[in-house]
Amino acid sequence: MADLRRWLVAWLSPRRLHTRIAGISLVLLLLVQAAGFGAIGASIERNARDALAAELQVGERIWLRLLEQKTSKLVDGARVLAADYGFRSALGSEVDDETLNSALENVGERIGASVTAWVDVQHQLRAWHGQDAGAALGEALRPIAAELAGAPNRQPVHVLNGKPVQFVAVPVRAPVLLGWLVMGFPIDQSLVDDMRELSGLQVALMASATPTAAPQVVATTLAAERHAELRAAMAARASAAAQAASDARATVGGEAMLLRSVPLGEGGTARVLLLRSVDEAVARYERLRVVLAAITVIGVLVFAAGSLFTARRITTPLRALVRASEKLGRGDYSEAPAHTARRDEVGDLAKAFDHMRVSLASHEQEIRQLAYWDRLTGLPNRAQFRDAVRAAIAAAQATLPAAPVAVVMLDLDRFKHVNDVLGYAFGDRLLQAVAERLSKQAVRTAPDSDGPGCDVVARLSGDEFALLLPGSNAEQALAVAERVARAFEQPLSLDDQTVDLAAGFGVACWPDHAVDADALMSRAEIAMYGAKRKTASALVYAPSLDVGSGDSLSLLSELRQALERNELRLFLQPKIELATSRVLGAEALVRWQHPQRGLVPPMAFIPFAEQTGFVRQLTQWVFEEAARQWPAMRALGVQRISVNLSTRDLLDQDLLKKLDARLLHHGAPASAFCLEITESAIMDEPQRALAMLNALSEAGFKLSIDDFGTGYSSLAYLKKLPVDELKIDKSFVIGMETDEDDAKIVRSTIDLAHNLGLSVVAEGVETAPVMDRLRDLQCDEAQGYYMSKPLPAADLPGFVVRWQERHAAVAA
């Protein structure tokens, strides 16, 4: 049922084109048909009326002719009778009245006359005989007889006793005119019946005895019950122009009739009503109308079906094309749409659609190409590589035992340098050459039927490439990586330029190092960075390389939140002046009070922050907090707070502006702050770092090189830097207790720094002997767990006070 309704709605909904087309045509057809029907109907109506009127007209003529013919027959009959010798003898000789009357009676009977009269040559009524002889008959006849004798060629009708009688007069000659034989014939039912037979009209003979009396029905072809209605019809017409034969409508016997009144005789006392049933006449036309209506209905139905069909012929292909376009939308370019062979507009549309399909397919192909292939080198790109890794893992999962899947990632060393020096065009060609070399190193290029799939070489980005080695374990992959590294040792020659290629390779394996493709790739990348840091050519992933990568992605948003939610805490580690045992300064460190994890160690988030650039916000936070602490610090006699800067901070153009703003806000001098920067941070972008350092130094900040001895630096460069102090890395300080080499390094560093005019801070002082030793070596400051671990900022004043007390006593 619901289907039927849905089907009906679908078919008949006015929004649908086929319904509209069919509907409009149907409405137009109906209008036309209605107009035609109406016009024909009206015309039929008119015709019927006209036909009726014509029929009545003809009927009247028929009646008059009938009357005329009857009359002339009577006249002929009368003539014959009048010539009868016996009759003439009777009339001519002097016979008595009785004889005369009986002779008249006889002659009347012969011909069926109801009245016979003998008029002499003086137009005097001499004798008469009547069937319904009343005493008044003679009186009634007298004028009639005289009239007839005077005008014997006329055959008038007179009403006698309320009945119309046709009079004829014939001369009686014996051999000269003897007189006039007048005869009267009743106009009665027989004539009326004849009239009906001849004309098909209903006839009613109406006569009134006197001009003022109401007319009575004398004879009629209608049933006797209709008399009253006929009288009524007559009465209705009485007021109308009686002489004019205008037709009136009347209802007789339940039928509508058109009636025409024909006067009979002079005097207006007798009339013949000719009646025609309108219904009967119209019935024929009604049948025509019914047929017409039936034709209309059938025509409409046929037309409806036809136009619906035609409309569907248009809309069906449209719908087919809609479906085809949906297919295209789903990405199915395989099938051409239907109706392309048609020669009409639909066919044009279908052909255009098909062109579009083909062109879409080819565009999609292009896009696919762009999406999955690297334009420069023609190698698969990151997206495709990722898909390949997933596919390889899935395939490996499907086999038993699961074969490992290895990913090798490589990053070209100093590629940016090449771009800067030799130009981007050269850099591009270099990349292409790398791609070529790599591709040659791919072990398998075609999938094995019963082994793992083929190796994939891809360019992931910039100068980063990757190799997918399905079926290889870590050692095999490492071997491949090292082989490639060796292959890279061959210098590349392009346009007379020889370039040394070097890259860091990172290897990660499934299922050992990661369970899914993304993790695998990311760990290979971590391994790669590890290799670069440790200047090993290839490195296999190990968890120790990974700095909190497990939660790294969420870490960033948590870090931001930490900033917003004040989860960060400023910790200060005091720096002691060895000579005086005074708390000279403090290093500002950030700790993270995570709501779930508790205190998060800085190693867990700071390297990540550095990688993501969030470290700038951290630095600003630390600086802000430190600046806030400054008044308290100064009150305690602490001269300086040290804040760590990262590479990102150094390269931030707005760093000075931001720091100045905070200084201004807190009213602290730049000299109150010492900015600690690591060696490697400076060396990453030496030129820009130098510029920034100069700016900072000119602003009044003190500058310190952190973790000295662990990074790449040139002493020549070092002497250019506007730094004020060096901080010896903790590894040397801790080691110097046991390792003489470390002790020597520390001593040398202290001397170097002093010679360069820099002060020295030793980090990581954990024991008293070390501290003593450092003091002996003339180290300026010391920082470490032996003195104090990093304290919450609020706790530092307490520490300083206690320290001062303790060591004031000692100093004294």
Added chain:
Amino acid sequence: MRLSLLATCVLLAAAAPLYAATVEVQLVAPDGKPLTDGVAWLESRDARTAARPLAGVEMEQADKRFTQRVAVVTAGTSVHFPNRDKVRHHVYSLSPIKAFELKLYTGTPANPVTFDKPGVAVLGCNIHDNMVAWVVVVESPHFGQSTGDGRVKLADVPAGSYKLRTWHPDLPPGAAALEQAVVVPPAGLQLKAALPVAGV
């Protein structure tokens, strides 16, 4: 009877020339046209007594017609009706002065028809409606029929006063002959008499 009648006639006749005049009557229609077949006679007491039946009057039928349209006879005259036609005729008259019929005969009936009453009798044939003739029976010896010019010449009319009677077949049927009083002088009389005949 006949002898004495004859003698009287001779005597009268002998004495007649002394008083005899000629009366000429012209019968005209109301429009002045002369009337043929008209009859005029003079009536008086003396004339009546002087009237004698005519002899040998025949109303012949030939060519399905009466050869003589109008015949004037004195009262008492017997008229023969010879039928010279091959077909039979049924001669009849319904006129009151003499109603008779000679049923379907050829040749001459043995018995003539005697007209003894004065007046006009119209004759017809029963089987031939077109046959019509008149017999005017007068009681006067002074009678005549008009000819083409409508004149009737009455000779030997003794002077005296008379009633001039004029008649024409075209007068309305049954109409009596017209009457007018005239005095006939010895010199004779000429007069016109208009008869109200209907247009032909």
